[in-house]
Amino acid sequence: MAKQRLVVIGNGMAGCRAVQEVLKRDPDRYDIAILGAEPRVNYDRIMLSPVLAGEKSFRDIVLNDEAWYADNGIALHAGRRVVAIDRDAKVVHGEGGLKLSYDRLILATGSDPVRLPLPGADLAGVVTFRDLDDVEAMIAASSRPDARAVVIGGGLLGIEAAYGLARRGMAATVVHLMDVLMERQLDASAGFLLTEALASKGVETVLDALSEEILGEGGRVTGLRLKDGRVLACELLVMAVGIRPNAALARAAGLDVNRGVVVDDRLRTSDPDIFAVGECVEHRGQCYGLVAPIWDMCRTLADTLTGGDAAYEGSVLSTRLKVSGVDVFSAGKFAGGEGCEDIVFRDAGRGVYKRIVLENGRVAGAVLFGDVLDGGWYFDLMRQGAEVGDIRETLVFGQAVTEGLRGLDPSAAVAAMADTAEVCGCNGVCKGTIVEAIMAQGLTTLETVRAHTKASASCGSCTPIVERIVQATLGDAYQAGSGPAPVCGCTHKGHDEVRRRIVAEGLKSIPAVMQALEWATPDGCASCRPALNYYLLCAWPGDYRDDRQSRFINERVHANIQKDGTYSVVPRMWGGMTSAAELRAIADVVDKFDIPSVKVTGGQRIDLLGVKKDDLPAVWADLNRAGMVSGHAYAKGLRTVKTCVGTDWCRFGTQDSTGLGVRLEKFMWGSWTPAKVKLAVSGCPRNCAEATCKDIGVICVDSGYEIHVGGAAGLHIRGTELLAKVATEEEALWTICAVTQMYREQGWYLERIYKWMDRVGLDAIRAEVGDAERRRALHDRFAYSQRFSRIDPWAERVAGRDAAEFNPLTRRLEFEPAKEPA
Amino acid sequence: MNALVKDPTVWTDVGAVTDVPVRGARRIPTPEGDIAVFRTGDGRVFALKDRCPHKGGPLSQGIVHGHAVACPLHNWSIDLATGEPMGADRGKGCTPVVPLKLESGRLLLGRV
Ligand code: SRM
Ligand SMILES: Cc1cc2nc3c(=O)[nH]c(=O)nc-3n(C[C@H](O)[C@H](O)[C@H](O)COP(=O)(O)OP(=O)(O)OC[C@H]3O[C@@H](n4cnc5c(N)ncnc54)[C@H](O)[C@@H]3O)c2cc1C
Ligand code: SF4
Ligand code: FES
Numbered sequence: 042m043a044k045q046r047l048v049v050i051g052n053g054m055a056g057c058r059a060v061q062e063v064l065k066r067d068p069d070r071y072d073i074a075i076l077g078a079e080p081r082v083n084y085d086r087i088m089l090s091p092v093l094a095g096e097k098s099f100r101d102i103v104l105n106d107e108a109w110y111a112d113n114g115i116a117l118h119a120g121r122r123v124v125a126i127d128r129d130a131k132v133v134h135g136e137g138g139l140k141l142s143y144d145r146l147i148l149a150t151g152s153d154p155v156r157l158p159l160p161g162a163d164l165a166g167v168v169t170f171r172d173l174d175d176v177e178a179m180i181a182a183s184s185r186p187d188a189r190a191v192v193i194g195g196g197l198l199g200i201e202a203a204y205g206l207a208r209r210g211m212a213a214t215v216v217h218l219m220d221v222l223m224e225r226q227l228d229a230s231a232g233f234l235l236t237e238a239l240a241s242k243g244v245e246t247v248l249d250a251l252s253e254e255i256l257g258e259g260g261r262v263t264g265l266r267l268k269d270g271r272v273l274a275c276e277l278l279v280m281a282v283g284i285r286p287n288a289a290l291a292r293a294a295g296l297d298v299n300r301g302v303v304v305d306d307r308l309r310t311s312d313p314d315i316f317a318v319g320e321c322v323e324h325r326g327q328c329y330g331l332v333a334p335i336w337d338m339c340r341t342l343a344d345t346l347t348g349g350d351a352a353y354e355g356s357v358l359s360t361r362l363k364v365s366g367v368d369v370f371s372a373g374k375f376a377g378g379e380g381c382e383d384i385v386f387r388d389a390g391r392g393v394y395k396r397i398v399l400e401n402g403r404v405a406g407a408v409l410f411g412d413v414l415d416g417g418w419y420f421d422l423m424r425q426g427a428e429v430g431d432i433r434e435t436l437v438f439g440q441a442v443t444e445g446l447r448g449l450d451p452s453a454a455v456a457a458m459a460d461t462a463e464v465c466g467c468n469g470v471c472k473g474t475i476v477e478a479i480m481a482q483g484l485t486t487l488e489t490v491r492a493h494t495k496a497s498a499s500c501g502s503c504t505p506i507v508e509r510i511v512q513a514t515l516g517d518a519y520q521a522g523s524g525p526a527p528v529c530g531c532t533h534k535g536h537d538e539v540r541r542r543i544v545a546e547g548l549k550s551i552p553a554v555m556q557a558l559e560w561a562t563p564d565g566c567a568s569c570r571p572a573l574n575y576y577l578l579c580a581w582p583g584d585y586r587d588d589r590q591s592r593f594i595n596e597r598v599h600a601n602i603q604k605d606g607t608y609s610v611v612p613r614m615w616g617g618m619t620s621a622a623e624l625r626a627i628a629d630v631v632d633k634f635d636i637p638s639v640k641v642t643g644g645q646r647i648d649l650l651g652v653k654k655d656d657l658p659a660v661w662a663d664l665n666r667a668g669m670v671s672g673h674a675y676a677k678g679l680r681t682v683k684t685c686v687g688t689d690w691c692r693f694g695t696q697d698s699t700g701l702g703v704r705l706e707k708f709m710w711g712s713w714t715p716a717k718v719k720l721a722v723s724g725c726p727r728n729c730a731e732a733t734c735k736d737i738g739v740i741c742v743d744s745g746y747e748i749h750v751g752g753a754a755g756l757h758i759r760g761t762e763l764l765a766k767v768a769t770e771e772e773a774l775w776t777i778c779a780v781t782q783m784y785r786e787q788g789w790y791l792e793r794i795y796k797w798m799d800r801v802g803l804d805a806i807r808a809e810v811g812d813a814e815r816r817r818a819l820h821d822r823f824a825y826s827q828r829f830s831r832i833d834p835w836a837e838r839v840a841g842r843d844a845a846e847f848n849p850l851t852r853r854l855e856f857e858p859a860k861e862p863a
Numbered sequence: 864m865n866a867l868v869k870d871p872t873v874w875t876d877v878g879a880v881t882d883v884p885v886r887g888a889r890r891i892p893t894p895e896g897d898i899a900v901f902r903t904g905d906g907r908v909f910a911l912k913d914r915c916p917h918k919g920g921p922l923s924q925g926i927v928h929g930h931a932v933a934c935p936l937h938n939w940s941i942d943l944a945t946g947e948p949m950g951a952d953r954g955k956g957c958t959p960v961v962p963l964k965l966e967s968g969r970l971l972l973g974r975v
Contacts, residue, residue, distance in 0.1 A: 219906060229885075229904040251881075373926050376905030378930060379944030562885070564904040567933035567940070568927040590886035594924040594935040602935050606921040850889035850900055850970075851877045 044072045047346070048133055048143035050123045051166060052077025054086055055319025055335045056149030057105055062343030063114055066229055070347060073115045074141055076133065079172055080120030082106055086172070087332060090363050093176050097099040126294040128312055145346065147312070148291055148302055152284040152330070156192065159253030162644075166262035167278045170202045173780030182277035183209035190214070191265050191275040194250050195222040197362060197772050199281035200239065204364045206277070207243040212243040214273055216252060216265065226360045226371035229557050229565045230387075230394050231410040234550035237390070247273070286321045286328050301328045306352040308342040318342050325355055333358065359420045361413065369418035373406030373423050374398050377563075386437040387559035388412075390607060394556065395565055397437055400429040415439040430817065434506070455509040462512065465503045469602045470496040479514045486519075487511055504533065509755030529568035536572070536789035543580050551577065551588055565591075572790035577675065577783050578713055581774075582826035589843065598846055599834045600657055603650065608657060610649040611674035612664050613710065616684040616702035616722075617645030624665030634660055644681035644719070646672055661835035670833035677791070678713045679720070682706040683731065687724030687741065696741035698724035701770055711830040712823070715788030715797070716783065733761045736794040737777055746773040750780055750806070751795040759795050762803050765810060779810045779819035786822075872962055874971040880908060881968070888932065890923040891972070898961050899923035900970060901943050909943035910963035910972060916941070916948060916956030919943055 047063070049056045052075050077083075088102035110117045121135040132142045154169035168178050179202070182188055188211050189393035192203040195217030199689055203213040215222070221232035221313040222239075236246045251268035257277060264274040270746050286301030301323030306318050308324075318338045320330060329335065334356035344351035377383055377398045386395040393411035397404060397419060403426050407419040418440040422429060429436055435443045442462070442530030458464075460473030478484060478494045487508050491497050497507040512519045532539075539558060548554045551573050555565060565573070568590035572594070577585045585607035595601050600608035628648060631639055637651035644853055652660055661671075673680060684702030688694035702722040709720075721732040722739040732738025734754040740747040745768040749761035764780060767773050783806060788797045798806060810816050838847070883889045883902040890913050891898045897913035899922050907930070913923045920936030931940045931949060940949045946958035962973030 108928040218881065221904075221906065376903075376907060378907070379942070381930075383929075561927065564928065566928045567938070570926065570928065590884060590927065593926065598924075602921075602924060604918070604936065606919075606924070845882065845884070845889065849897075850882055850891050852892065 045070065045144040046142060046144050047071035047135070047147070049073070049075045049147045049149055050126075050133065051075075051147075051149030051151060051321075052079060052083050052117065052119060053149060053151050053319065054083075054104075054332055055081040055151070055321075056147065058270060058336065059147055059149060059342050060113075060115065060330060061105075062339045062799055063346055066343055066347040066349070068113070071145075073109075073113070074118065075115060076118045076121050076123050076135055076139075076141070078120070078122040079174075081173065082110070082117070082119065084173070084226070087171070087363070088200035088204055089173065089176050092173075093170075093202065094208040094365070095205075096365065112205055121731050123290060126290060126315075128315070131314065134785050144314065147342070148313045148315065148321055149319045150287040150321045152286045152320040154280065155283045155285055156280055157252065157282055159255050161257050161262065162280075162358060164255055164262040164278075165260055166257075166258040166276055167255060167280065170198050171284075172277055179206060179279065180209065183211045185276065188212075188277060190277040190279065192279040192281055193217060193221070193265070194279075194281035195246065195248070195325065196225065196281065196283070197223060197360060199279070200235075200244070201363055202279045202281055203244045204239065204277075204367075206324065211277070212245075213243065213273075214247060215239070216247045216250045216267070216273065218251060220248045222246060222248070222370075223360075223362070223369070226375065227369065227410075228376050228396060228408055230373075230396070230552060230555060230560075231408050233550075234392065234410045234556060235362075235367065235369060239364075240265065241366070242364070244508050247271075251418075251552045252549060267596070276436055277473060284320065284330055290635065291317065291321070299323050299326075306354060307345045308338055308353060309345070316342055316345070319635075324353065327355060328354065329358070331360065333360055333597065341752055356382070357420075357424050359416065362562070366723065368409070368411055370409040370413035370414040371407070372416070372420045373404070374400070375406040375408040377406070383431070383563060383857040384437045385561050386822050387556055387561075389557045389559055392556075399429065399433070402428050402433075404429055404436075422588070438503075440455075447596075455506060456513050458510075462607065464506050465494075465496040470494050470504050475510050476506060476514050479511060484511075485515060507618050525827060528572055529566055531555075531562040531565050531569050532558060533561075534558055539573070540580070540786075543576050547696065549577065549581055549584055551591065573690055574720075575713060575715065575790055579826070582829050585654045590728050596677070597843075598654065598657065599661075599671055599673075599675065599838065600652070601675045605651075607651045607653055609674070610652050610657070610660055610664070610671035611642065611646055611672040612671040613706070614646040614669075615706050616682055616699050618684075618699065618703060619647075623667055626664060626669065630660055630663045633663065636660075642674075642681075644674070645683045645812070648674070655847055655849075658684060658758070658844075662839040665833070665836050665839055671835045673710065676713065677716050678711070678718065679706070679709045680717050680720055681721075682709075683719075683721035683735070685724050685729040687722075691724055692742070693727060694724035695743050696724060698722040698730065698739070698741050699739075701739065701773065702730075704770070705774060708827070709778065711834075712781070712827060713783065713784070713830065713831060714785050716791050718784075718794065720777070731839060734758065735782065736738040737761075739773060746770070748776050748780075751798040751803070753793060753795050757795070762798070764803070764807060775816060775820050776810055778823045779816045780806060782819040782823035782826075783809055785826075873917070874964070874973050877970050877972045879968055880965055880970055883908070883970070886925040886927045888925070888927060890921070897921065897923065898972065899932075900963065901927055901932060903927060903943070908963055908965050908970060910961040911941070911943065912959045912961065913947050914958060916946075916958050917941060917952070920945040922958065 085102045085103040085104050089583045091097040123135050125134040134629055154171045168175050190206045190211045190213045192199045192215045195215045207213040221229050222235050234581045254266045256264040262278045264272050266272050288298045288302045290304040292298045302317040303320050304317050310317050319335050337356050338353050341351045341353035362369040382399045384397045396408045398406040404423040432443045435448050458472050462472050464472050475496050484490050527533045533620040554573050574588050574591040589597050634656050636649045640648045641646045682702045682705050684699045687698030716738045720737050721730040721735040723732040724741050734752040738749040747766050748764045750764045750768045752761035753759040784794050886904050888899050888901045894930050899911050899913040901909045913921050915934040920934040922932050924935040925932040930943045933940050939952045942949050946960045964971050
């Protein structure tokens with residue numbers, strides 16, 4: 042019987058592997074011909090990245106050389122693009138009049154890189170990253186002196202392209218639409234680490250960037266303009282924004298095509314003699330862009346073609362980045378989700394972040410950064426759907442630690458651990474060392490063990506194990522101890538330590554703090570995020586960019602949310618003073634926006650209650666026009682400065698209490714503090730401004746000013762304590778700014794001044810503020826930070842900042858069927 | 864098309880995913896009350912009725928953390944995937960989930 046003719050379109054990863062698999066099963070069944078558009082033999086496409094980086098040559102990555110085709114009797118038509126399939130005649134038409142008839146046909150045409158339709162996309166120097174020609178074009182561009190490259194797309198391909206170009210000496214920048222690199226594979230924490238690691242390899246990252254136009258001169262690319270106006274100059278522009286299954290031939294031949302060529306579980310298209318495999322395929326609604334599923338498909342296809350009956354049921358994916366020295370692994374539901382639970386491990390010293398996602402007691406996904414050794418193990422556990430409840434505690438330490446302990450209950454497991462088993466990876470402490478320290482030095486608490494051995498002193502992930510070892514070693518003598526209260530459940534570190542390390546280690550962003558301090562959650566919670574945001578803002582007033590998503594709604598929209606979801610608006614009335622013009626403007630606003638309630642507050646100003654969120658910017662615009670600014674009635678910051686009339690009018694007044702109050706408020710407004718700060722200035726000890734129940738109060742007396750601190754009249758009633766007595770208004774202002782700054786630098790988030798004072802002691806505050814030099818330094822730091830905060834948040838928003846916050850996503854929702862995207 | 868079962872959901876394009884801030888939310892007014900659309904730190908999107916099961920707080924105004932939102936009124940944490948309160952408030956009511964899918968960067972809101 043004559044052999045059947047098998048024709049393969051596509052000489053790439055899938056096409057050749059399918060042939061290999063067929064030959065493995067039945068070498069004599071088919072007469073095989075392969076047509077490939079590329080003028081070369083079959084090579085390992087994923088290795089183009091190392092070729093670009095100069096770490097490999099093309100010869101290193103050839104998978105099948107000419108001899109292989111010859112030895113197996115395969116006719117290779119390289120450099121011959123197929124232009125049509127005639128299904129009736131069962132003939133394939135190639136470029137140059139080539140005609141090949143087939144009994145069975147395999148489509149393995151891969152995918153095409155997406156080209157963004159930006160103006161200038163056709164300029165010379167704009168390339169994609171798919172085949173050897175692209176790589177050669179990039180290498181040529183990189184050889185020019187001082188050449189710069191911009192890569193659009195911060196996915197796997199874009200990053201590998203930028204890294205390769207940087208290795209070749211180009212200044213390379215990745216421009217990414219999202220705010221996390223590889224957001225389909227990485228969570229924000231791992232993405233942040235990746236950004237940092239790339240920076241150290243000479244690849245700059247621009248996130249949240251929408252590309253608008255490719256600029257050129259004389260037909261060659263000169264730069265990329267972003268929507269926000271920034272221009273990134275470059276001589277080479279790589280588009281790595283995604284791939285699209287190459288299904289044109291199939292579509293033209295009338296086969297079923299959605300996104301890709303539709304196949305069934307046998308990899309058969311809608312024509313029973315035509316099969317498809319690889320990236321051009323759509324199977325059960327899914328298109329793939331990695332090789333692992335392609336290998337699975339090739340096995341099934343070969344079975345089908347050789348009389349077997351295997352079925353392909355889809356693939357589970359994992360990803361690794363191929364950038365030398367940057368280890369990244371991701372698989373499955375790496376970002377968690379409904380009903381999922383996270384185990385997070387960070388080791389700041391080694392730059393490691395691991396997140397294992399569990400669902401119903403099974404591994405559902407993982408993302409690893411810096412240490413990917415166990416990636417394969419987690420991936421296997423995930424694919425097997427293995428129960429991991431019994432190894433949950435050690436899972437994150439990897440296979441080696443876990444396998445030794447499997448099946449034992451946690452205490453028995455700890456008891457069974459060998460003395461040489463490493464418990465604390467960060468500090469390299471073995472079980473034996475801990476036991477020895479406990480016995481030799483009579484340690485009885487976790488804290489002392491931590492202090493003596495350093496076990497669990499860094500990331501703390503091994504704390505439960507260390508604790509069990511202490512327990513097991515001591516039995517009843519064990520004392521469960523307590524350290525400083527942690528900031529929240531995401532960390533075991535206290536506020537002081539967090540603040541100290543932000544300053545000492547120059548940490549300038551929330552992800553940087555979370556990594557360095559080994560946070561146990563991927564992106565914090567509603568308790569720690571606002572705290573960290575404040576600590577960073579206080580430590581780096583000039584550098585830190587406020588993270589608005591880490592602020593409570595009131596601080597985000599600069600108004601107070603009310604029980605019905607409307608807002609209240611409280612403009613400043615400096616020191617409680619107002620004027621006919623201000624009152625008239627307020628009255629007009631109330632009428633114009635139909636504001637239901639107007640109330641005099643307990644803080645000597647006026648509250649407009651029940652304003653609709655969408656109206657806020659317009660209300661503020663009108664108030665701004667009359668010279669009024671935000672009263673920060675919502676802020677963990679300076680609220681009100683109450684005053685009495687003082688020497689201006691009062692027959693008992695000793696000093697200009699109103700004037701001092703106004704001056705204080707004008708200097709200090711806009712400042713952020715750990716909790717709210719309220720001031721008051723009374724003109725005499727009769728204290729009509731109630732200064733002795735404020736955070737900071739001033740009582741004017743004949744000889745000067747008494748500065749009081751630590752009062753409150755809310756949940757707790759607290760009279761103030763006298764901090765200092767000064768002779769001049771100037772000194773009063775300096776002292777108040779100094780004590781405020783001290784509180785700003787030391788207070789725990791949400792801790793009011795009186796609580797901070799209880800904690801650190803009035804004497805300590807006195808010592809600091811009483812010392813002229815230190816007082817000056819504190820005052821100066823406060824004044825410096827005010828340069829960045831004394832800005833009216835309302836005016837900024839009237840000018841358009843955060844406009845989206847005050848508009849709904851869409852105004853009219855009519856629930857019409859959306860167009861299915863093509 | 865080879866879809867055998869017709870999906871009865873009607874999908875409406877309500878905007879681009881980038882219109883919603885990461886770790887944030889936007890709201891959509893509808894005749895039956897607002898809908899909140901959330902985008903989490905890892906780039907996933909969710910939609911819920913914009914009403915807290917506690918006392919009706921507008922969830923779109925809360926702090927988004929992990930796959931949860933802290934209600935701005937009394938700080939209950941609501942699971943974005945299920946609309947259920949988490950932690951100590953588990954089991955005390957539930958906010959209806961609205962179908963939402965992300966396709967080619969567009970947010971499609973569903974109604975069955
Ligand atoms: C409007 C006002 C009541 C009034 O109608 O007079 C008011 C209203 C609120 N106060 Fe107050 N407090 C107001 C003066 C006070 C005062 C009196 C004062 O400042 O002289 C106190 C006692 C003094 C003090 O702070 O020690 C006061 C002690 C509190 C407390 C308890 C604070 C504490 O640490 O014990 C809270 C709760 C909190 O902050 O966590 C609070 C919280 C609130 C909140 C913000 C509740 C909330 O979180 O939504 C209220 C918001 C109303 C809004 O939307 O505008 N309010 N509140 C006053 C606004 C003053 C201003 O002009 O900004
Ligand atoms: C730079 C780079 C790095 C990558 N890194 C990884 C990685 O680390 N891990 C991973 O899993 N995956 C990676 N991939 C993806 C992986 O290479 C692809 O999934 C795989 O190559 C797809 O195989 P395929 O055979 O379907 O398509 P291809 O390998 O693209 O082969 C298709 C072939 O068909 C030819 N062809 C198309 N149309 C016609 C026609 N009409 N006539 C004749 N021939 C035609 C094409 O020229 C091409 O040679 C990477 C890809 C690139 C580009
Ligand atoms: S006293 Fe209570 S009810 Fe009145 S405004 Fe203050 S917080 Fe609200
Ligand atoms: S209304 Fe949401 S917590 Fe009270």
